[in-house]
Amino acid sequence: MGIAVVTGASSGIGREFALRIGNEEGIEELWAIARRRERLQDLIPQCRARVRVLELDLLRDDSLEKLERLLKKEAPQIVYLVNGAGFGLFGAFEALSLKEQLDMIALNVGALTALTHLCLPYMQRGGRIFQMSSLSAFQPLPFVGVYGAGKAYVLRFSRALNRELRPKKVGVTAVCPGWTKTAFFDRAANSDAVCVYDFFFTPARVVTKALADGKKGRDLSVCGLSVYLKLLLSKVLPHRLIMKLWCLQQKKEGLFGEKRT
Secondary structure, eight states, X not given: OEEEEEESTTSHHHHHHHHHHTTXXXXXXXXXXXXXXXXXXXXXXXXXXXXEEEEOOTTSHHHHHHHHHHHHHHOOEEEEEEEOOOOOOOSOTTTSOHHHHHXXXXXXXXXXXXXXXXXXXXXXXXXXXXEEOOGGGGSOOTTSHHHHHHHHHHHHHHHHHHHXXXXXXXXXXXXXXXXXXXXXXXXXXXXXXXXXXXXXBOHHHHHHHHHHHHHTTOSEEOOSHHHHHHHHHHHHSOHHHHHHHHHHHTTSBOTTSOBOO
């Protein structure tokens, strides 16, 4: 019986993954993981597969332990794992609370690593893991520093793991979208630290590209020509220049490095 495990399934890109995968042939059951039970239950009539609602807070050790016990008990045949849970915070490092930033690292990095480790023994040949990274993974960005650093971890971890798992025929794809219109911004954009967004993608477009890239065996999924061009520029331009251009765009610095208020 083919199983899909999707975290962050209550909203945004994670929810879009859950809907797409939950209606694929061969997927008999979707394990939908998030904190909001009512949003997870909304998936039930929209998916062809059976939906198992797992109301878990992945910042809590007891939630991870509960999932581990369930995996051991049922030994599912996992075809897809989507690590879609996460959140971001925009702002100066010293202005953001320490707890929120540590929680961000714990969820975006720690929980993703834990879920991957817990589910990997049950992944089937030909299965695929999708890890939510970001365009911010490719360069340091002031005022998005901790978030971007975490996504850089996800990118490098995912590509390395993809290579490790070749003998098992299990693939790993790091999904690196640009700005995507989701509830992510309700929490992330709580100040004017980042106020210029050049283009928004939809979750549907990001997930469509990710699933297509996964089927092609790619370890990286980038949606949109503008995002791909930024990725290329991050490889050829000095990071010092990229950070300067970013600060100019966000009106944090003048042309000659003077701070703006």
